[in-house]
Amino acid sequence: MPLTTNNLKFTIKQKTLNVLAFLLAVTVGSAQEIIEENTPQTVKDSVVKTGALKVDGVAAVVGDYIILDSDIDKTLLQLKAQGASTANFDRCQLFGKLLEDKLYAHQAIQDSIEVNDAEIRSRVDQQINQFLQQTNGSMDELLEFYKKDDEVSFREEMFEINKSNMLAAKMQDKVIEEVEVTPEEVRQFFNNIPKEERPRFGTELKVAQIVIEPKVSEEENQRVIDQLKEYKRQVEEEGRSFTSRAVLYTEDGASKKNGGLYTLNRSKPRMVKEFREVAFSLQEGEISEPFKTDYGYHIIYLEKIRGQEYDVRHILLMPKVSDDKIKEAKEEIEKIRQTIIDGDISFADAAKEFSNEKETKYQGGQLINPATQDYNFELTKMDPELYGQIQDLDNNEVSQVITDQDRTGAIKFKLVTVTDRIDEHEADYGRDYLKIKDLALNEKRFEAIEKWQDETIKETYIKISEAYRNCDFKSNWLKK
Template identity: 65%
Template structure:
């Protein structure tokens, strides 16, 4: 009996020891776990970069999609054309884009077509106009529209112009059979509140007769000789062509850029005489003096980049003598006397 009691006590002690050991381990685990959790949280707290919205779909019209960036681009294009964008809200721009897409969608449904060649020609004209107005290069234009290449820019412009052309055709088709009578116009106008009616200033139609004073041959030769002297100074004395531009050119539009213009063989810019000389030159060459409708020039071909030519030029305009001015005025006075 005593032996059984001792065995029982031994078993109880063993269980007690095991329990205490497990309890002790649990306590240690409780002390360790918070540290591990802290470490885990510390790692998790280093989150990856937050997601950022690149673009969004503002609307879908048939097969056409209007993106948020399309609205932003419309703002930029209006601003580039000198339009006061403060008079337009984002909602108005969005509405105009929706309207164009809707017209274009129905134009496709009605099998209306536009010529791809006509669209490409229009794109070339738009690019030429932009470059002439800004005096910039194709690189500047690509940066403005965030494009990597001229091809990518033209592809985007192609879709925009095609949509616009289809929309215009659809509008014309809708209104071609509509007849508006003068009475309907009068009624419509009278319904407009007086304070909202458009106001038109006085319009005048004028005609004019222009007589340009003639420049003497002596004055023309003086300008040609001066340009030849500038050319010789650059070629023989190593004087900077750009510094000569700043000192002598009469082209005030390009003087701040050192007389720099960028020409492209595929997109005619500048007058024909200027292009013909520029495209016949070698890199680093200075042309002989030549005449255009603006005066006399010399060109320095700075760099050729594929189809683009970076040129600097100096323009000198021959002076008109007082005698030539008086002669022109006398002719105009004689014409006036005969008319009156």
């Protein structure tokens, strides 16, 4: 009986394989099979360079890439180690996924698609930090687990595989970037679904909130500004190190260890708008005046300009809210709640008048679902924290005062309410148009991926080892 593979043509179809994004970074090892004479020279060089000789079997060659038997073995082991169920896919499916990734990466190189090395190194750092959490911070245990001799070679291996994965992702994006659906295509897609097979959508809620944030005193703001000005003076007039100031004093935990360093790219927005505008206005070696963002107050030192890339260091200080201001904010929101309960003002009007959350106040406090960009939240997909706040509320019931924290960790208070509830139902074209449009778009993307894969496989050197020729591939990897 032939082995089977679903081929997993597009990432939105890979729910059971999401963890592969970083598990593929453990595919180390070497090859046992002798590469044939008609194998591309770049692949031969790669096999020799990695020491891939008579140790591990070559499962496949795709363009300039090789896939080893150990790649599949270690992916399976890591999936199990992470607690993922392997019941829904088999070895052939994992192999098919690896074939696709290498095909995308190979074609990305042919199409001169570029990736940012600094971004890849940052991703490697994040992955290694995650791995270290599982070994209680022991790099020796980590290297032993991944059978690497030293940290440098481990990082190099991680870098190359992350680069391959990023190239593959960019190639996928390029294939589908111009795929769109018209309203007529959406209508035809929906009408072609047999009634008994139409999707069912779970219970949906519309949620609104009012947020009151304790105010920082002007004296506290000025204290922080003056402190940042002092750090700036110490560097400019006393010759002290900006990097050392950042390590010692910045309140940005993400950059504290590396001296407040970030690499910004003019063509790829990163950091908030105010931060970028100040950074890009500086000359090399210049330190900005203190400026404010939603995170607090900053000063920026522009260390180096490399074409479109700017290496900057910053120091962030966050003004502290006094206990008196916290007490005032809580008393204010309690009064607002009582006014709504008494019927003196609607929840929506109270949000417009009193809420400090500018993203929602002018919509009557209505929250926007970040996944769909509309006001509906499917109950089974709702953020657990938000679900916990509204699960016991009836329609239009106002919650008790909730103590929350913003993204900087500062305390804020809020009220939430459910403004509408739609029970689980069969898909309705008018009411569920946006969801149906997404389904239609996904199907059209699948078709674009299938067409691209079929054409690219024909034009690419591919060799599958005998051990995998019984896999039931849906794409023509065997070129029959």
